[in-house]
Amino acid sequence: MSLQTINDFSIQKTEKSKIDSIDFENVKFGTVFSDHMLVCHYKDGAWGQVEIKPYGPMQFEPSSNVFHYGQAIFEGMKAYKDDNDDVWLFRPRENWERFNKSAERLAMPQIDETRFVDGLKTLLQLDRDWVQKGKGNALYIRPFMIGTHPGVVAGPSSEFMFCIILSPARTYYSGKVKVQIAEHYSRAANGGVGYTKCSGNYAGQFYPTKLAQEAGYQQVIWTDDATHTKLEEAGTMNVFFRINDTLITAPTSERILDGVTRKSLLDIAKSKGLDVQVKSIVVNDLLEAIKKGELKEIFGAGTAVTIGQIEGFAYQDEYHQLPEIADEDSYAVMLKETLQGIQTKAIEDTFNWTEKI
Amino acid sequence: MSLQTINDFSIQKTEKSKIDSIDFENVKFGTVFSDHMLVCHYKDGAWGQVEIKPYGPMQFEPSSNVFHYGQAIFEGMKAYKDDNDDVWLFRPRENWERFNKSAERLAMPQIDETRFVDGLKTLLQLDRDWVQKGKGNALYIRPFMIGTHPGVVAGPSSEFMFCIILSPARTYYSGKVKVQIAEHYSRAANGGVGYTKCSGNYAGQFYPTKLAQEAGYQQVIWTDDATHTKLEEAGTMNVFFRINDTLITAPTSERILDGVTRKSLLDIAKSKGLDVQVKSIVVNDLLEAIKKGELKEIFGAGTAVTIGQIEGFAYQDEYHQLPEIADEDSYAVMLKETLQGIQTKAIEDTFNWTEKI
Ligand SMILES: Cc1ncc(COP(=O)(O)O)c(C=O)c1O
Ligand SMILES: Cc1ncc(COP(=O)(O)O)c(C=O)c1O
Numbered sequence: 189m190s191l192q193t194i195n196d197f198s199i200q201k202t203e204k205s206k207i208d209s210i211d212f213e214n215v216k217f218g219t220v221f222s223d224h225m226l227v228c229h230y231k232d233g234a235w236g237q238v239e240i241k242p243y244g245p246m247q248f249e250p251s252s253n254v255f256h257y258g259q260a261i262f263e264g265m266k267a268y269k270d271d272n273d274d275v276w277l278f279r280p281r282e283n284w285e286r287f288n289k290s291a292e293r294l295a296m297p298q299i300d301e302t303r304f305v306d307g308l309k310t311l312l313q314l315d316r317d318w319v320q321k322g323k324g325n326a327l328y329i330r331p332f333m334i335g336t337h338p339g340v341v342a343g344p345s346s347e348f349m350f351c352i353i354l355s356p357a358r359t360y361y362s363g364k365v366k367v368q369i370a371e372h373y374s375r376a377a378n379g380g381v382g383y384t385k386c387s388g389n390y391a392g393q394f395y396p397t398k399l400a401q402e403a404g405y406q407q408v409i410w411t412d413d414a415t416h417t418k419l420e421e422a423g424t425m426n427v428f429f430r431i432n433d434t435l436i437t438a439p440t441s442e443r444i445l446d447g448v449t450r451k452s453l454l455d456i457a458k459s460k461g462l463d464v465q466v467k468s469i470v471v472n473d474l475l476e477a478i479k480k481g482e483l484k485e486i487f488g489a490g491t492a493v494t495i496g497q498i499e500g501f502a503y504q505d506e507y508h509q510l511p512e513i514a515d516e517d518s519y520a521v522m523l524k525e526t527l528q529g530i531q532t533k534a535i536e537d538t539f540n541w542t543e544k545i
Numbered sequence: 546m547s548l549q550t551i552n553d554f555s556i557q558k559t560e561k562s563k564i565d566s567i568d569f570e571n572v573k574f575g576t577v578f579s580d581h582m583l584v585c586h587y588k589d590g591a592w593g594q595v596e597i598k599p600y601g602p603m604q605f606e607p608s609s610n611v612f613h614y615g616q617a618i619f620e621g622m623k624a625y626k627d628d629n630d631d632v633w634l635f636r637p638r639e640n641w642e643r644f645n646k647s648a649e650r651l652a653m654p655q656i657d658e659t660r661f662v663d664g665l666k667t668l669l670q671l672d673r674d675w676v677q678k679g680k681g682n683a684l685y686i687r688p689f690m691i692g693t694h695p696g697v698v699a700g701p702s703s704e705f706m707f708c709i710i711l712s713p714a715r716t717y718y719s720g721k722v723k724v725q726i727a728e729h730y731s732r733a734a735n736g737g738v739g740y741t742k743c744s745g746n747y748a749g750q751f752y753p754t755k756l757a758q759e760a761g762y763q764q765v766i767w768t769d770d771a772t773h774t775k776l777e778e779a780g781t782m783n784v785f786f787r788i789n790d791t792l793i794t795a796p797t798s799e800r801i802l803d804g805v806t807r808k809s810l811l812d813i814a815k816s817k818g819l820d821v822q823v824k825s826i827v828v829n830d831l832l833e834a835i836k837k838g839e840l841k842e843i844f845g846a847g848t849a850v851t852i853g854q855i856e857g858f859a860y861q862d863e864y865h866q867l868p869e870i871a872d873e874d875s876y877a878v879m880l881k882e883t884l885q886g887i888q889t890k891a892i893e894d895t896f897n898w899t900e901k902i
Contacts, residue, residue, distance in 0.1 A: 258744025387615030388745015
């Protein structure tokens with residue numbers, strides 16, 4: 189199958205682009221959508237035609253599966269524009285593969301690379317003006333799939349919608365954040381869906397995160413639900429710890445999302461000769477390291493923020509502030525600069541991660 | 546607040562009822578919906594007017610919170626008709642309270658008793674012909690709430706829709722079922738959302754249930770995710786075990802839904818003088834009891850089926866068949882008869898559980 193020819197798509201262009209009404213300098217992440225979206229329906233055991241059409245609301249039955257039983261998965265990716273106005277994707281096949289892993293665990297159908305990756309590229313060609321140049325700027329890409337079959341029988345849907353929407357994202361420096369280490373609540377079970385990007389994983393985090401925010405912390409570092417000692421993830425980010433000059437992150441598991449940013453940072457760090465260890469890290473390791481003055485940095489890694497620096501953590505009602513670190517000594521800053529450089533083609537992509545559309 | 550007067554509602558009646566086109570004798574559970582539905586929107590921190598209007602599709606933004614981050618909760622209840630054509634609800638305030646517990650954990654707004662219970666009664670008055678008489682017949686009631694605010698920022702929605710839809714349900718004897726005890730997959734984490742009726746809890750069960758079905762079992766009995774030894778729930782049912790003449794069910798916890806059927810059966814069983822124990826029960830208890838010939842019955846309990854008898858279970862690739870039991874010796878049959886009798890007013894409701902609309 190190939191979507192090289194336009195015949196495989198139905199493309200309906202918007203009559204009037206709304207791009208001139210967008211204040212790209214001040215756009216708030218995830219609130220504005222581009223002119224077009226991609227829609228594809230699954231029915232009778234097969235995906236239908238890929239439709240690209242103006243972004244807008246759609247009709248759903250109130251008994252649609254997604255409203256009741258939560259068959260809903262998504263991905264988060266970005267498109268970047270280089271100085272020559274070429275538009276680039278970053279490791280899009282990683283997202284496509286992870287989408288299909290999520291789909292399998294949520295009893296949803298697999299989607300082919302053509303509809304996902306080539307479909308996305310065609311959509312991006314149409315909305316390429318929505319990709320802004322400049323460091324940290326990007327067009328955020330949100331592929332998602334939902335169960336659409338009507339009926340309130342608790343079981344998998346037989347009909348699904350795959351959709352891609354696009355939202356301009358600006359670089360933002362939100363400052364370093366304070367986090368709370370989860371002692372009671374958790375986001376994932378052994379044998380559960382923690383490693384997938386299913387909607388339910390996010391809804392479950394909002395209440396504990398709200399409690400953390402009320403206590404003065406912006407994010408929660410999630411721990412394993414059995415012992416609440418293993419440090420696993422932070423909000424929508426994988427999490428890294430630097431103890432002395434060793435960079436540590438938890439191995440991925442059933443409970444942890446296999447982040448594209450995480451795995452890219454691991455490769456960059458190794459290529460820079462850093463001492464990298466993928467191993468389980470527990471709260472006591474952290475408490476000991478901070479006591480000895482060996483805990484240098486903590487940061488989260490994910491597509492939305494690339495890297496988010498963490499300035500301190502609360503555990504058992506005690507707050508632990510990390511020492512100040514100069515930008516030129518920070519692994520977080522160095523890794524973020526390198527990754528963003530590769531993504532926007534400012535730095536040579538020796539890893540072959542970028543893909544021109 | 547009170548909705549005694551029709552002014553508090555907006556009621557738009559269907560122009561033509563579709564009730565005559567429904568073959569109530571052969572209706573498949575959860576596939577047909579009544580003429581009307583209740584809809585109410587939450588915005589700017591408050592619930593709006595309760596609208597009752599013809600059942601039908603609605604428009605949603607593709608970036609609505611529910612499609613991405615899964616803020617979606619529901620309830621399942623039934624309305625019954627007695628021999629005098631009066632329509633009855635069963636413990637509706639239990640469902641309303643549980644709905645609000647789910648809402649709190651999912652960072653969704655609380656809804657008042659007036660909109661939920663009185664709103665439902667008004668809806669049922671309009672669609673009362675959809676409640677069929679006869680043992681086991683009922684009108685299934687599905688209240689649900691979803692996050693509707695557009696935007697792909699991972700955080701709670703600021704706008705919500707509360708909705709009630711109604712679906713005629715017939716008694717069905719599906720036979721006894723074979724179940725598989727979960728050894729790898731799980732539905733709930735400690736500190737998670739297992740005790741709520743949020744959509745994500747259901748989507749996560751479909752794949753393991755499909756695997757169980759491919760192996761010849763209709764349902765999964767879920768175990769705790771840390772040790773996979775504690776027997777907790779079965780699909781959309783709480784689960785009861787009878788060892789000799791003792792009826793055992795797990796205590797409710799963060800991981801287990803506090804079922805209305807479960808708690809009603811406990812009260813009925815006690816009122817009948819049965820030996821009832823609410824305690825954690827592990828797989829080994831079951832294996833030992835079956836070896837000694839002491840395991841008499843296993844059954845699930847939930848609104849949809851009332852009671853579903855289980856004829857045997859698979860554990861570690863071995864299938865264990867329960868002994869045959871005559872209906873007149875079965876606790877499951879006795880409890881089901883009593884509960885259904887109370888619900889349909891065939892048996893006196895000494896518990897004060899039923900509520901006329
Ligand atoms: C739970 C969770 N962990 C980690 C990540 C980071 O993954 P990625 O680097 O692929 O964006 C995400 C997604 O952004 C996430 O939702
Ligand atoms: C997970 C789960 N357990 C148990 C039950 C039984 O609860 P109830 O008796 O209130 O219907 C349900 C719902 O029907 C459920 O979804």
